[in-house]
Amino acid sequence: MVAYQPLSFLQSQPCGPWEVYLEQIDRVTPHLGHLARWIDTLKHPKRILIVDVPIERDDGSIAHFEGYRVQHNTSRGPGKGGVRFHQDVTLSEVMALSAWMTVKNAAVNVPYGGAKGGIRVDPKQLSMAELQRMTRRYTSEIQIIIGPMKDIPAPDVNTNEQIMAWMMDTYSVNEGSTTTGVVTGKPVSLGGSLGRQEATGRGVFVVGCEVAALRGLDVAGMRVAIQGFGNVGGVAARLFAQSGALVVAIQDHEAAIVNEGGIDVNALLGHARSSGSVAGFAGATRLDNRDEFWEIDCDMLIPAALEQQITAANAGKIKASIVLEGANGPTTPAADDILAERGILVVPDVIANAGGVTVSYFEWVQDFSSFFWTEDEINQRLTRIMKEALAAVWQLAADRKVSLRTAAFIVGCTRVLQAREMRGLYP
Template identity: 50%
Template sequence: MVRRAAGHRRFAGRPRVDSRPVETRSEVQQPAEVGLEWDTPLYRTAVAQYEEALRHADVSVAVARRLAVPERAVMVSVPVCLDDGEWTIFPAYRVQHSSVLGPTKGGIRYDRHVTLGECAALAMWMTWKCALLRLPYGGAKGGVRCTPRELSQAELQKITRRFTSELMPFIGPQEDIPAPDMATNEQTMAWMMDTYSMQKGYAVPEIVTGKPISVGGSVFRAEATGAGVVMVIERACGRLGWSLPSLRFVVQGFGNVGGIAARELADRGASVVGVSDYSGGVHDPAGLDLAALRSWITEQGSLAGYPDATNVTNPELLELDCDVLVLAALEEQLTAENAPRIRARLVAEGANGPTTVAGDEICAERGITILPDVLTNAGGVTVSYFEWVQDLGRLFWGRDEIRSRLAEKLGDAFDRVWELSDQTDVSLRSAALVAGIREVAAALDARGIYP
């Protein structure tokens, strides 16, 4: 006969869960071992923002603890024979934060600083972003630790195809759908789509988004993130009573997000007085000639040495006098060190995680409004969703229809965030996170935990 220790009891039916609402951060905290592998400053920033939002989200402790960590984190090695015949092993990652609302969705980045913790943080933010926009996705993020500028196209293709092969057990049109991110583009996605399709034996365009139109991509996808940033800025200007054409903008980043945002702003009559790329920035208080800047970059490869404006460093660019600062480059750019010197009245986060917790607090104390990343740069994933839907149905929409649908989605999300911020007296960031967390928590409450 089996004897049970004192205090042991058999549970019938579903196990008991802690359904109390979250009241303090300590209730969400896990044992240190749980987050050890992805514990980085950026991940701690994501968790700190999450814990702050939980105070207003009215979700149970059990649900809050589940959503505080990723569902899956994959680390792989990518062996590649370089053009000179030398073998190199590149570390690579894919983190899937939550599949409660549907397949996970998120970018693939190539950068020498990619870490598991960075991917975990970005995947968490992606979950809230998708939920806020009411897209049927959870968040994911992945990347390969490499220096793309030092690699040939042939080497990048080898890295992409091998990375895709390593991820085959974990991705799929109904499991996890990659997209472009830092230093990846539609060609990268075409290689991923082809590798996956060749493994399956038939074309699967819906496995990735951000592809070339020739292999199932969507019109307006390449411009979507940058254009969406400006759509959100327009909404904010309407609420603040500002005239967008009268404003001066500084844009950190002049690539796929910042470059498009700068163009869209200029098209609306605004003055772009400063921009930057990885090599540094340029400034002209009278407004920059964006067409001339693009021509210079095409010829020279970067903004370095541009002769028709004042050259500034990236740190100096952030502190230029302007009305709106658009952060469209890297993470952790607005910090406790430089936030006291920011002269913008409004900050729009076109990049993911460009503001630290301390930077956020200082901007709030100084009355600087921040349009948070989970809302402001959501244009990319929204049009990625449109692309995925078009691929699944093999029925494609026109540019005007997609742009109109994007403006409607972003406008609805912006209005909900702004009103929630007013009602609860919290920042726009907390309001955006609260709205997203509530959507995911409601689904997790309904579904429960299997098995």
């Protein structure tokens, strides 16, 4: 019998995102009882597609980009997960993101499996025409494995409702009929859902408020620091500020800024929209050393950028009492251990940032029924699901005396493996 080996081109990344995920699975395995028999199911992505994405540039030259779509597990339903365009996208990253989506969807009890996609490209180097050509070619290349009952892409890093509109149109043209349910995060005019654009950040806010209350903190006056000021961090910052919290520090791809008296988030959002960054904002002081961001004195730290941001190198410097994961996989296992030893509560990504996929589920349901809900109805349903999911994980963590991450993985992995066991293996 030959043991499972990682793909050869992952072996040079011993600390990559996929390896972080595998360690998280190993940590939860002892808590799964008889279902541990099926644990390797979670270590084997169901399907990996690597595609070449050639386009003609505006100057007539030909450029090739590498694209991925990974379906990690579909035991509980069709694959679901975003598509990111980023120059540092790797297969290890996309595999890990798809696996975290499997656990996340199960943890909040949304009837999806986990999937993820990406293209290794810096979209800022492309014109809008080039971006459209690349998106459409990528969609056409992965069309053999996506579909409203197979795998439903959504926006992620550097993708948005326009990208989803191009993906939906490309799929629909190739199918010969308009198929709105093939992607979520679309414009409302094309079957998108009200509330979807803010859903991930709103979910982070809802969970953050619940955790603060459970820890005896009043959101009004609470000091918050946020890494990332995009669709997740920006929305969360605005909602926390509206609730009376002091957003004292923000870090994005260019700069880290601080204002001990609280940053004017609305003004900063306007500045970031016009300039593309928080850098140069007059209402805060720029930190000379970006790494000093992790040492900001605050009650709640929200990493809402990319994975593997909190590591063994900076976990000992964090002064927050709560780390609320707005990004996917921002904390390494080694950092998890350091934070736990220091009494810092980590609220894991698979619960904290599940608002986006939850409202994506609402959008998918609305597309199938051709009946659309109001934004208030969307937000009420989102809040209920997020609160119920957190409550279940919080109670399990207390009962089993484990971390919130382990508890969330117990809930999610149990649901996935129960489905796998009941379905059995096709001979």
